[in-house]
Amino acid sequence: MMSASSLAAVPCALAQTPAEAPTRVQAPTPIESQAPATKTSTDPGLAALLAQFPDASYADKRTLIVQLTALRDPRVRVVLQALLDGNLYVRSSDGRVLIATPQAADQRLESGAERGAEQGANDDDQLRLLDPVTAAAAGTAVPDDLSTIGVNNQLRKELRVALAQFDLASSDAAVRLAAVKEMLRALDADGQAVLRERVKRETNAEVKREIQVGLALADLDAPDAATRLGAVGALSGSLNPDVYNRLSAMVQQSSDGAYGESDPEVRAAATADLHSIERSRTFYAGIQTILYGLSQGSVLVLAAIGLAITFGVMGVINMAHGELMMLGAYTTYVVQLMMPQHIGASIVVAIPIAFLVSGLAGIAIERGIVRHLYGRPLETLLATFGVSLILQQAVRDIFSANNRPVETPEWLAGSLQINEVLAITYNRLYIIVFTFVLFLVLLAVLKRTRLGLEVRAVSQNRAMAKAMGVRTEWVDALTFGLGSGIAGVAGVALSQLTNVGPNLGQSYIVDSFMVVVFGGVGNLWGTEVGGNALGVVNKLLEPYSGAVLAKIFVLVFLILFIQRRPRGLFPQKGRAADG
Amino acid sequence: MVKSSAQHGSRLMAALRADRGGRLFLGTLVIVSAIVPLLNLLPSPASALHLSNYTVTLIGKYMTYAILAIAVDLIWGYCGILSLGHGAFFALGGYAMGMYLMRQIGTRGVYGNPILPDFMVFLNWKELPWFWEGFNAFPYAVLMIVLVPGVLALVFGFLAFRSRVSGVYLSIITQALTYALMLAFFRNDMGFGGNNGFTDFKDILGFSLQSSATRIALFLATALALGGCYVLCRFIIASRAGRVIQAIRDAENRARFIGYRVESYKLWLFVLSAVLSGIAGALYVPQVGIINPSEFSPTNSIEIVIWVAIGGRGTLYGAVVGAILVNYAKTYFTDALPSMWLYALGALFVIVTLFLPRGVVGAIRART
Numbered sequence: 001m002m003s004a005s006s007l008a009a010v011p012c013a014l015a016q017t018p019a020e021a022p023t024r025v026q027a028p029t030p031i032e033s034q035a036p037a038t039k040t041s042t043d044p045g046l047a048a049l050l051a052q053f054p055d056a057s058y059a060d061k062r063t064l065i066v067q068l069t070a071l072r073d074p075r076v077r078v079v080l081q082a083l084l085d086g087n088l089y090v091r092s093s094d095g096r097v098l099i100a101t102p103q104a105a106d107q108r109l110e111s112g113a114e115r116g117a118e119q120g121a122n123d124d125d126q127l128r129l130l131d132p133v134t135a136a137a138a139g140t141a142v143p144d145d146l147s148t149i150g151v152n153n154q155l156r157k158e159l160r161v162a163l164a165q166f167d168l169a170s171s172d173a174a175v176r177l178a179a180v181k182e183m184l185r186a187l188d189a190d191g192q193a194v195l196r197e198r199v200k201r202e203t204n205a206e207v208k209r210e211i212q213v214g215l216a217l218a219d220l221d222a223p224d225a226a227t228r229l230g231a232v233g234a235l236s237g238s239l240n241p242d243v244y245n246r247l248s249a250m251v252q253q254s255s256d257g258a259y260g261e262s263d264p265e266v267r268a269a270a271t272a273d274l275h276s277i278e279r280s281r282t283f284y285a286g287i288q289t290i291l292y293g294l295s296q297g298s299v300l301v302l303a304a305i306g307l308a309i310t311f312g313v314m315g316v317i318n319m320a321h322g323e324l325m326m327l328g329a330y331t332t333y334v335v336q337l338m339m340p341q342h343i344g345a346s347i348v349v350a351i352p353i354a355f356l357v358s359g360l361a362g363i364a365i366e367r368g369i370v371r372h373l374y375g376r377p378l379e380t381l382l383a384t385f386g387v388s389l390i391l392q393q394a395v396r397d398i399f400s401a402n403n404r405p406v407e408t409p410e411w412l413a414g415s416l417q418i419n420e421v422l423a424i425t426y427n428r429l430y431i432i433v434f435t436f437v438l439f440l441v442l443l444a445v446l447k448r449t450r451l452g453l454e455v456r457a458v459s460q461n462r463a464m465a466k467a468m469g470v471r472t473e474w475v476d477a478l479t480f481g482l483g484s485g486i487a488g489v490a491g492v493a494l495s496q497l498t499n500v501g502p503n504l505g506q507s508y509i510v511d512s513f514m515v516v517v518f519g520g521v522g523n524l525w526g527t528e529v530g531g532n533a534l535g536v537v538n539k540l541l542e543p544y545s546g547a548v549l550a551k552i553f554v555l556v557f558l559i560l561f562i563q564r565r566p567r568g569l570f571p572q573k574g575r576a577a578d579g
Numbered sequence: 580m581v582k583s584s585a586q587h588g589s590r591l592m593a594a595l596r597a598d599r600g601g602r603l604f605l606g607t608l609v610i611v612s613a614i615v616p617l618l619n620l621l622p623s624p625a626s627a628l629h630l631s632n633y634t635v636t637l638i639g640k641y642m643t644y645a646i647l648a649i650a651v652d653l654i655w656g657y658c659g660i661l662s663l664g665h666g667a668f669f670a671l672g673g674y675a676m677g678m679y680l681m682r683q684i685g686t687r688g689v690y691g692n693p694i695l696p697d698f699m700v701f702l703n704w705k706e707l708p709w710f711w712e713g714f715n716a717f718p719y720a721v722l723m724i725v726l727v728p729g730v731l732a733l734v735f736g737f738l739a740f741r742s743r744v745s746g747v748y749l750s751i752i753t754q755a756l757t758y759a760l761m762l763a764f765f766r767n768d769m770g771f772g773g774n775n776g777f778t779d780f781k782d783i784l785g786f787s788l789q790s791s792a793t794r795i796a797l798f799l800a801t802a803l804a805l806g807g808c809y810v811l812c813r814f815i816i817a818s819r820a821g822r823v824i825q826a827i828r829d830a831e832n833r834a835r836f837i838g839y840r841v842e843s844y845k846l847w848l849f850v851l852s853a854v855l856s857g858i859a860g861a862l863y864v865p866q867v868g869i870i871n872p873s874e875f876s877p878t879n880s881i882e883i884v885i886w887v888a889i890g891g892r893g894t895l896y897g898a899v900v901g902a903i904l905v906n907y908a909k910t911y912f913t914d915a916l917p918s919m920w921l922y923a924l925g926a927l928f929v930i931v932t933l934f935l936p937r938g939v940v941g942a943i944r945a946r947t
Contacts (some may be wrong), residue, residue, distance in 0.1 A: 317747055319881075374931055377747050378661050378930045382888055385881055386928025393921035510758045510877055513751045548762050554757035557737075559752050563742040 045071055047133045050079065050097045053149050054090040061155060069162045077166045079132045084159040088132075089146035098138055100127040100146055103237075106417020129525040140258050157186060165194055173204040180207060184214040192218055213238050220246060221300065225263040232269040239284070239420040240259060246298045247274050268461075268479040284422040289539050295428035295534020298435035299497060301528055303508040304515035305439060308527040309483030312516055313459045314476065316370055317381040321512065322505025324484045328354035328363055328397060329500045333404045344409040354488035361391075366477050374476075394501045403501040412496060427496055434493055439528050442486065446524065459522065466502020520568030530569050534558075589834065591810070601813055604896040605806060611638070612802035616795045632794055633898050637660055637910065639798045641903050642805045646859035648886045648898035649805075650852040655884065656893030657821070659828035660745075664753030665856050666880035667760050668728035670870065672857025674764075675727055677777035677870040678711060679720035680788075683921050697779075698772045710771045717784055724861040725854050732853030733846070740842040740849075745831070754877045761875035776871025783865050794866070801862045805899075808855055812872045812895055815851075824848060840897030885924075889931045891938025900940055 049068055056064060065083075068076045082088040082099040089100045127146070129138040151159065160182060167179030179400060183191050195211050202208040212234055219231035235243050235397045250261035250270045303325060318324075331354040336346045336508045365387055373380045408427070415425040446452035453474045457465040466472050491504075498504065519526025534554055541550035565571070595601060615638060618630040647669050653659040681696040690700040694707055713719040735756060739749055745815045767773035786793040815821050826834045827841050835841045873879070882905075892902020905927070912920035935942050 369929060369933065378750070379888075381661075381747075381750065381934070382881075382885060383929050383932040384927040385885075386932075389921045389925035389928070393918065393925070396921075397918060506878065510754055514755055517748060517751055548766055550760050552759045555755050555762075559755055559759075560738070562744055562752050563738045563746060566744050566748060568743055 011318045014121075016199075021033055021173075046073055046075060046079075049321075051131060052095055052372055053088070053094060058152055058155060061149075061151070062158060065155070065158055065162055069165065072169070075132060075135060077163065078135070080159055080166070082132070083149060083151060084156060086148055086151070088149045090149060091129075091141065092145050092147060095137075096440050097132065097149070099130040099132050099145070100141065101130070102127060123422055157440060161186070161188075165191075168194065168198055173207055176202075176204065176207045177210060179209045180214065184217075186485070187214065187218055207226065209238075212239055213243060217242060217246060220250070220484045225266055228261070228263065229269055230268045232266055232273055237280070239277065241420065244274070244277055247277070281421055284419070288422055290425070291424050291432075292428065292538055293536030293539035294432050294532055295424075295535070296539060297532035298432045299494070300511055300515050300535055301429070301531030302435050302441065302493055303487075303522070304512035304519075304527050304531055305435075305442060306485075307512050307516050308486035308489060308519070308524055309442070309486065310480055311513070312522045312524070312527070313455060314479055314483075315377065315459070315521075316366075316374075317377050317384065317479065318365070318370070318390060318480075318483075319385040319482075319509065320365060320505075321487055322507075322509040323388045323391040323507065324358040324362060324487035324505070325491035325494060326395065326500075326502070326505040327358045327391070328488030329406070329495035329504055330399060330404065331357050331488065332492045332495040333399075333406050333500055343407045344411060346407075347409055347412070347496070350492045351489055354489075355485040358488025358491065359481040359485030360485070363477050365479040366480035370480065371473070371476060388505065392505070396502045402504060403499040406495040406500050407504060431493060431497065436528075438486065438489065439524065443524055445482070451475070451478060451482075491495045514555070517562060518558055520567055520570035523568070523570045526568055526570035587814070590817060591814045594813055595810075597817075598813060598896075600894060600896040600944075601809065603786055604848055604899055605809065608802060608806050612799055615798065619795060620791065632791060637796055637865050639794075639801050640863060641906050642798075642801045643859045643863040643866070644883075644886070644902040644906055645715035645781070645899040646801075646805050646808050647856050648890065648902035649808055649812055649884055649895055650859065651883050652887045652890075652892055652895055652920075653815075653855075654848055654852045655887060656895070656898070657816055657828060658732075658824050658845060659831075660845060660849060661750045661884065662753045663750045663851075663877065663880050663884065664757035665757075665852070666877075667753075667757035667875055668732060668853040668856035669860035669863070669883075670760070670764075670872075670874035671728045671731065672724045672860030673864040673870040673874060674771060674777075674860075675714075675723040675857070676864045677780075677863035678714040678723075678864060679717060680780040680783060681777050682711070683716040683783065684779065687781055688779075696772070696777075698775065699770070702767060704770075712769065716724050721861075728857030728860075729850050730851040732850045736846045736849040740845045743842075754880065756874050756876050757880050761872050761877075764875060766908055767898060772871070774872060776869060777864075778869040778871075780865065780868055788790035788865060788868070797862070797866050801866070804862060808858075809895060809899070812855075815848075816895070820844065829898060833857035885928055885931075887938075889927060889935075889938055891935075891940030891942075894938075894940050897938050897940035904939065 033350075046068070048069075049064055052064060053061065067082065068079065078099065079088065087099055087101055089098055090096070091098055123314065126140045127143060128140055130136070131138045134372075164179040164182040167175045168183075170176050170179070180195070183195065192215065195215055199211045201207060202211060216231040216234035217225050222228055222231070225393050232247070235247065247270045250259070251274065252268055254260070259267055261270060303322075306324070307318065307321050310316050311320065328350075332347065332350040335350040335353060336343060339349070365384065367381050369387065370380055375384060394541065412427045412430060415423045416429060417423045446455060454465070454470050455478075457468070457470055458472050458475050458479075462472055465475075494508075498507075513533045513579050516527055518534065519528070519530030537557075538550050538554050541553055545553065562568075595605075615630060615635055618628055619632065619635050622629040646664065650668075651662065652666050654662060684696065686693050688697040688700075690697055692700050695704060699707070714723070719835075735753075746753065751894065763769055764771050764776075765774050771777075780788055782788055783793065783797075786796070788794075816824070823834065823839050824844055827839070827844060831841060860870075860874075883902075886901040886905050887898045888901070889905055890899065891897030905924070908923065908927075909920060912923055931938065937945070
């Protein structure tokens, strides 16, 4: 039954539609080839169909859904979605069909925080109403005034397919892809027909591929062998796990000797497909291992690259190097405390600040301690170890001994799905890129700038450089500051990967020294290549031995390697190496 | 044979006559090992002169550290080998002793298994791993206390010295060695109790570890080991080989060109030092009552080097002074001002390396 007031409301709502459009809460998906003229002409149909819902039986509703879908109106999608979610209601007072949603979650959170819990609880009961025809807000109501338009499981299934078909017409490829996946979950003859229609017009390669795979999977059940053979051919190279499982089932021999697939030719084709799938799976698993290894290696490089300057170029053993990284990580924490509204930007802001903080700390260490101990590497080691203890305790006293929470910005979270079997998290990806950029910057500084030239001159022959007018003391301090500043930048990156606590530095110190020595002292390329190689080797070993044992193996390998080649992978050539 | 040992004896006496600090140290050691047991056993616990069991154990612990410090000074002070992994040999000796003590617990463990130590029952192991066989016999355990650190040092040193890894590089790979061992011992399936290590020991050679008499005996054994270790090292340093070792420290290539087999000297000194460290570890465990993988941590090994540096390297008795001084300060600070300890230790490192290159002993010697 339709009430008079609801009918009367339709024309005036109609007139409002264009003006209201921008303020819609839930933007309906635009439909391809949808002329505005048709839209207006179907409006009465939508309203009329909706009005039949309150008194419809489940069978009637089913017909209604089909009719609604046939309208091809974007607003229908909203209605169907609401019906599926149980958000489509009839208002008891006037019998209008409305979409009701609880107050938006974020709004509720804010109001709860600002106005206190008591009022927040009241707000929970209020439902926001939306007129599905005009898409305009229709005030609020309490649940008692509304009655749900019920659906059963059969209808839910219909609704999902109907929604998917709707989305299949979307101009957004991602929506189409999701729709195809939804339809493939329960594909019947009608769905197949729709997809076969769609695949002819589909322009996006990914969506097309998904439909083809889905249809081919359906064709595997076809009675005639030729269709099945064609389907198997179409599935070749797909990494979809369903495909793999279906194909394996086909070539499997059951206990009574019968194969899942009766036709030997189809079976042979399926076997060939399986082999190629296994090959590409192995291939992608290999790529994944290498990427993981590179990201782990990048962490090592990050920890070691500052050391490659102080230890590698200057020959100073700085045991406080790890603590300089720790300072960088704590700088990130402090920066985030100062700008809690801009976590995304905080990391970027923290990088130069951490460079300055750790760089200045490094210069202080150099001026205060290290410069008195040049030529006595073992004493330097001990004195800087003392500094590292003091820094650790200072951090403990200032920030407490517990780990500090450093937030991960949104752009670092999540992962990049390359295909069905290969995914890499963004923080791993960024760490690889970040490390490489840092490495290139350092390389450029050392090879292309005046400071770099002087640093290399001093490290090769201090006395001669001094005689040529290089201010060696000044160069020492700046070099040490540069290496330390890089450690601080590394600390910013590490704050995103590990716990930020007083022991952060200590856990990297052995590793980073090993990387520098492995790569060859005084050689930045060696550090980059060596660190990444160690990371990859570690990840390659991990599946066989477990993480801890893999690390032990790598350490033992390094110990043996240094025996073989005491000067590392890429030894420094020339007289400087004789020292 | 008799003659040569008499010769050795007289050479040792000569060495000790020239070693004023050493005589002072040995004299003090004798006095301490006479007085401490007396003060612990004779006066009533209420008396002001009474030394508690805790203090006796504490002094015993310091003395094991002193042995360790002497072992490090032997290679660092006299041969220039800076090992940042000597804690590993100490811990291995300790673990060997710990395995004996674990086997002694027998049915008195929580699970009452006569063969398997508690942690193995907990991990649902059915049989004793092969490397635990024999540790129920004390002589075998003693053999292992010497052999395990010794063989590890032999293999590691052979590889390192043969390929002429020296200086800073050697320091870093010794550090990697102890780090790798730490990671390994933290694993439960290594069969060494994982991160809990061994504890809850009951008795040694049938004597309860809780009784005063056993504690005094352990204390005296440690004092004896310390004295013996000192005399042995002094003897080696004073011998002809000792001269060669110091020559290697001062000019390795020159010593090699003269015709000495530098690698062999370094290797045997390194092995001896590792064995002494192992013995120190073995004496440490029954007195302290626990051994766990944190003993392998690289920081511990660096701390040992610090004791030697603070005491004064290249003197042997300086190492003893450093070990006792730093550890006494550690005990005091961690009790009285816990947060100050790391500041104090850190500052100590910096000050000693900058201003006391010859350590406390060197500073005193310069004054007198």
